[in-house]
Amino acid sequence: xxxxxxxxxxxxxxxxxxxxxxxxxxxxxxxxxxxxxxxxxxxxxxxxxxxxxxxxxxxxxxxxxxxxxxxxxxxxxxxxxxxxxxxxxxxxxxxxxxxxxxxxxxxxxxxxxxxxxxxxxxxxxxxxxxxxxxxxxxxxxxxxxxxxxxxxxxxxxxxxxxxxxxxxxxxxxxxxxxxxxxxxxxxxxxxxxxxxxxxxxxxxxxxxxxxxxxxxxxxxxxxxxxxxxxxxxxxxxxxxxxxxxxxxxxxxxxxxxxxxxxxxxxx
Amino acid sequence: xxxxxxxxxxxxxxxxxxxxxxxxxxxxxxxxxxxxxxxxxxxxxxxxxxxxxxxxxxxxxxxxxxxxxxxxxxxxxxxxxxxxxxxxxxxxxxxxxxxxxxxxxxxxxxxxxxxxxxxxxxxxxxxxxxxxxxxxxxxxxxxxxxxxxxxxxxxxxxxxxxxxxxxxxxxxxxxxxxxxxxxxxxxxxxxxxxxxxxxxxxxxxxxxxxxxxxxxxxxxxxxxxxxxxxxxxxxxxxxxxxxxxxxxxxxxxxxxxxxxxxxxxxxxxxxxxxxxxxxxxxxxxxxxxxxxxxxxxxxxxxxxxxxxx
Numbered sequence: 001x002x003x004x005x006x007x008x009x010x011x012x013x014x015x016x017x018x019x020x021x022x023x024x025x026x027x028x029x030x031x032x033x034x035x036x037x038x039x040x041x042x043x044x045x046x047x048x049x050x051x052x053x054x055x056x057x058x059x060x061x062x063x064x065x066x067x068x069x070x071x072x073x074x075x076x077x078x079x080x081x082x083x084x085x086x087x088x089x090x091x092x093x094x095x096x097x098x099x100x101x102x103x104x105x106x107x108x109x110x111x112x113x114x115x116x117x118x119x120x121x122x123x124x125x126x127x128x129x130x131x132x133x134x135x136x137x138x139x140x141x142x143x144x145x146x147x148x149x150x151x152x153x154x155x156x157x158x159x160x161x162x163x164x165x166x167x168x169x170x171x172x173x174x175x176x177x178x179x180x181x182x183x184x185x186x187x188x189x190x191x192x193x194x195x196x197x198x199x200x201x202x203x204x205x206x207x208x209x210x211x212x213x214x215x216x217x218x219x220x221x222x223x224x225x226x227x228x229x230x231x232x233x234x235x236x237x238x239x240x241x242x243x244x245x246x247x248x249x250x251x252x253x254x255x256x257x258x259x260x261x262x263x264x265x266x267x
Numbered sequence: 268x269x270x271x272x273x274x275x276x277x278x279x280x281x282x283x284x285x286x287x288x289x290x291x292x293x294x295x296x297x298x299x300x301x302x303x304x305x306x307x308x309x310x311x312x313x314x315x316x317x318x319x320x321x322x323x324x325x326x327x328x329x330x331x332x333x334x335x336x337x338x339x340x341x342x343x344x345x346x347x348x349x350x351x352x353x354x355x356x357x358x359x360x361x362x363x364x365x366x367x368x369x370x371x372x373x374x375x376x377x378x379x380x381x382x383x384x385x386x387x388x389x390x391x392x393x394x395x396x397x398x399x400x401x402x403x404x405x406x407x408x409x410x411x412x413x414x415x416x417x418x419x420x421x422x423x424x425x426x427x428x429x430x431x432x433x434x435x436x437x438x439x440x441x442x443x444x445x446x447x448x449x450x451x452x453x454x455x456x457x458x459x460x461x462x463x464x465x466x467x468x469x470x471x472x473x474x475x476x477x478x479x480x481x482x483x484x485x486x487x488x489x490x491x492x493x494x495x496x497x498x499x500x501x502x503x504x505x506x507x508x509x510x511x512x513x514x515x516x517x518x519x520x521x522x523x524x525x526x527x528x529x530x531x532x533x534x535x536x537x538x539x540x541x542x543x544x545x546x547x548x549x550x551x552x553x554x555x556x557x558x559x560x561x562x563x564x565x566x567x568x569x570x571x572x573x574x575x576x
Contacts, residue, residue, distance in 0.1 A: 008414050008445040016367060021367055024363045024365075032354040033354060096354070097352060100351065101347060102351055102352040104346060105350045105360075107317060108315050108338070108344055108350075109338065109367045109368070110338075111315065111332055112333055264319075
């Protein structure tokens with residue numbers, strides 16, 4: 001080529017920004033069917049279960065505390081299903097990219113890699129929290145007239161609302177915990193087994209072993225992911241904020257390890 | 268401008284890319300050629316940071332790819348056609364890719380138009396043919412209007428019209444002063460598209476030269492000569508590294524000399540020539556010559572002259 005050939009210079013551009021990454025991940029999240037399905041299932045399951053449970057509630061006389069407990073139980077029963085759906089969604093958000101090869105496009109656009117994962121986590125967390133809040137509040141509102149007929153007066157006081165928000169927060173953290181596992185394991189099948197194992201199977205196994213003599217084994221259950229998650233909005237052997245910290249710890253370890261591996265491995 | 272220095276990639280005991288140095292210059296189309304498993308794709312993946320070099324490094328416009336503030340404006344890469352989520356539409360894929368760099372709908376629609384994807388842009392990528400997938404991959408590579416384009420087997424799966432289109436696109440992008448680096452296993456394609464070739468065999472650079480020079484250097488470049496005094500001419504042409512074969516009476520096939528030299532020699536001796544033809548060693552043959560010792564996967568022993576690679 002002759003020396004006079006022009007050298008093309010890239011147009012001066014905005015480049016990578018946190019807002020851009022979040023926008024990109026939001027577009028990705030809302031443009032695959034699994035997201036729409038997952039969020040719809042969380043809301044529908046929560047509302048349907050609330051209707052079913054409140055309709056079948058007995059009309060025995062209850063104390064105010066018992067009424068509040070009944071209202072919470074009805075409003076948050078859907079979380080048992082919701083947590084599984086959020087776990088599946090969290091895994092698919094990243095394992096779907098590995099499975100299709102999309103991850104290479106993602107990491108070419110964001111070669112420092114961890115900002116892409118961070119943006120995924122933020123978007124997933126916020127979207128899951130909002131959907132979780134819609135699900136629990138809708139379940140609770142729809143059960144108000146049904147429960148009223150059975151002598152349960154649902155009080156939307158600060159304590160009740162904060163419990164519903166904590167249940168939503170648990171759902172959001174579940175999806176981010178699953179995102180971390182998905183990033184670590186990369187395959188949908190492996191990561192789904194691992195996440196559902198932690199959420200569903202682990203509490204069951206430990207429950208079976210509770211009668212073992214070892215003290216540490218008996219002390220274990222409240223530290224498990226889904227037990228601590230339920231503790232966030234129902235309370236239990238620890239304070240609610242302590243349960244919250246346990247769930248945050250699980251999530252931080254999962255996402256942190258995922259980020260470390262994402263940074264180090266060849267894509 | 269892509270600059271690789273001592274670039275090495277090992278997978279366990281296997282060395283995929285073995286201590287290579289090369290520079291891909293702007294303003295021309297550089298072809299990246301090599302048999303299967305030679306390390307072309309691994310090299311391209313290392314350029315954009317998908318694979319981490321075991322040793323050495325590679326820069327794009329003076330910096331490691333990951334250190335650029337706007338990577339998609341520096342390099343547009345098509346690495347494998349279906350690095351795309353199958354559940355998302357082409358339009359949304361491009362929109363999500365662009366959003367990372369603040370590239371909006373206008374540019375997305377522009378590259379959809381450029382690559383002729385208008386009619387399928389709203390469809391999910393899972394249903395795309397290989398050719399449409401390639402076009403979408405090229406659209407994604409063009410999204411940031413980048414100064415450097417890296418295209419791994421861009422004509423794979425394209426119909427003849429699509430192949431022509433990629434060829435023209437590569438040439439026009441280079442003419443604008445961009446760096447265009449494309450791999451292909453189709454030698455004929457390279458002969459038509461590339462100005463410069465980097466040939467890789469078993470992870471090493473075995474040739475790095477202008478296409479014309481590689482053709483000229485091929486030992487298969489032959490000149491067919493017909494003359495009533497062929498025997499006499501053969502005597503005059505003899506020399507080291509020159510081979511002369513007689514296939515029929517009054518006819519010679521000479522390798523190692525140009526047609527010009529033969530013509531001058533004949534004229535000097537007053538020998539009439541009835542035919543003087545350069546038997547164009549195809550790039551394919553030149554390439555076979557270069558890589559015959561470096562092919563990783565031989566197709567048994569039945570390979571014949573001119574076999575399709």
